[in-house]
Amino acid sequence: MSNRTEIATLGEFGLINHLTESVKLQNESTLKGIGDDAAILDYKDKQVLVTTDLLLEGIHFDLTYTPLKHLGYKSAVVNFSDIYAMNGQPKQIVVSLGISKRFSVEDIDEIYAGIRLACDIYGVDIVGGDISASLTGLCISITCIGEGEKGKIVMRSGAKDTDLICVSGDLGAAYMGLQLLEREKHVFNGQKDFQPDFGGKEYVLERQLKPEARKDIIQMLHNENILPTSMMDISDGLSSELLHISKASHVGCRIYEDRIPIDYQTAAMAEEFNMNLVTAALNGGEDYELLFTVPLTDHEKIEKTEGVKLIGHITKLEYGNYLVGRDGGEVELKAQGWTAEKGM
């Protein structure tokens, strides 16, 4: 059995020291991190990007099958993804944790280890936060600050008629991973050491439990001298995000079913679950891929770009938002219904 240190034995200041004493700062823009009333940053001639995410136990994550270190990693990465989606670079985060008595110091270490690993990989500094007792479940609130170059920040609102619609990676895998975990949940619920056989399904599980933000795509676009006209990250599903871009840009869109990138594991899982594959890819959510539009003149560059797929094009507003099926039939894209949470 693993050690269990009660949080009360450290006290709250003790816990903060324990978690943060070895935090090293790596960004020039971080002048002062943890240890005062506020962190001090200097962005010089860069613009500042700010995004925040609140993750609540039982709503955004289920600790039955979510390792705490993965949870910490994902909590940080989903914020980085929002900054990349503005064509920016995440630089700092502040991390607030609400912790119920059920959690030990070792548990919190695991969450923090995941957050720190994500920060190391993506080059982000932890510069502050808050730790609190919680009467109920675990609560993780992270705000990420990033930098963007003047004139290079990409919003949702810049898509123009004839622009090409692109997505990075593939879609629907995180959603299928979630379905798989939920199905197996009763099997390993309460059995700490039981491990269901997930052989051959590693990819969809990793997409759900330990997603990555597409820093590489942002770097690649920069290297190729491609500046998207609009961009978002796909957290609520392609369909929902496309409608956001259309609305913010006052345009319509056509995307093509046979163009939507889907991994074979996602397809296999959809078949196993007897689910519509395209629906999963359109509405699944939590892909954290980038959806962006580029001018038609970037067509050749994009076609040559690895890891990016051209899935359709922007139209005039009056043509609406449609998915063109393999048979040529058109289906209007619909916004999803209520989901657990939505960033502003």
Add this chain to the structure above:
Amino acid sequence: MSNRTEIATLGEFGLINHLTESVKLQNESTLKGIGDDAAILDYKDKQVLVTTDLLLEGIHFDLTYTPLKHLGYKSAVVNFSDIYAMNGQPKQIVVSLGISKRFSVEDIDEIYAGIRLACDIYGVDIVGGDISASLTGLCISITCIGEGEKGKIVMRSGAKDTDLICVSGDLGAAYMGLQLLEREKHVFNGQKDFQPDFGGKEYVLERQLKPEARKDIIQMLHNENILPTSMMDISDGLSSELLHISKASHVGCRIYEDRIPIDYQTAAMAEEFNMNLVTAALNGGEDYELLFTVPLTDHEKIEKTEGVKLIGHITKLEYGNYLVGRDGGEVELKAQGWTAEKGM
């Protein structure tokens, strides 16, 4: 009976629109607020300050006696206070809310109205956030971004031997307000329209339920050309904060019991509760007054300054941290034990 609109009737995007559609931006540094993956800010030659606070139901607030509008107001103001404590100006906040089913749209409107009122009064823009369902209680996480002038930002670490120790306002009132509310809690618990008689106790209640941040003191110091050598806001009690300054500045301190500013209502309440008044003032917490040190040469200026009291002086590290009693006896200042939450 008041109207009750279920949050599900609006949906989540609907709720966000409802809350934010009339948000107006007032700061030059806010280029883009709510509505994209991240807010865009431009701080030009100013430095950026970041602070965050997590407030959880049952830990930081008790809805039995806390009006939702006051709660929203306080949630914002405690963050502003941290920015002022760096000698900065709060400019933007992002607001995340975790909401259980028990709350109606009207309830959330009340919280948001309080946050917006605070923002209006202190000149702060709401530039983003997150809204989520919560399986349990109410959760409010606010991150505040502010600006500071290069070379004028004041940390905890700059206090020097012989510096004067000053506090704004008076201490212990918020703590006595909390004692009063807790005592009366059983009386109006569950009785919506019952109002206990708080006549003559308005000040301590207001200090607990609707504190203000000392923007005015920061302005006054600026006008008087006083740049503190160190500064903090008093959220955990004077004693605890003084020890933070001593530790960060590698100094000791002497403060004088008869110098500690206490309101007569606080004194009356302490007597009614048979509590030690000085203990309440030293350890009470939630005062949100400013504690700062100034060079000895600013003595005359500080003596003339309204709303600021000189309570002692900084010493060499080896002299330790002491309270000098009315009788001349010295008591070592001790850190408080575990409290519900602590900012980093």
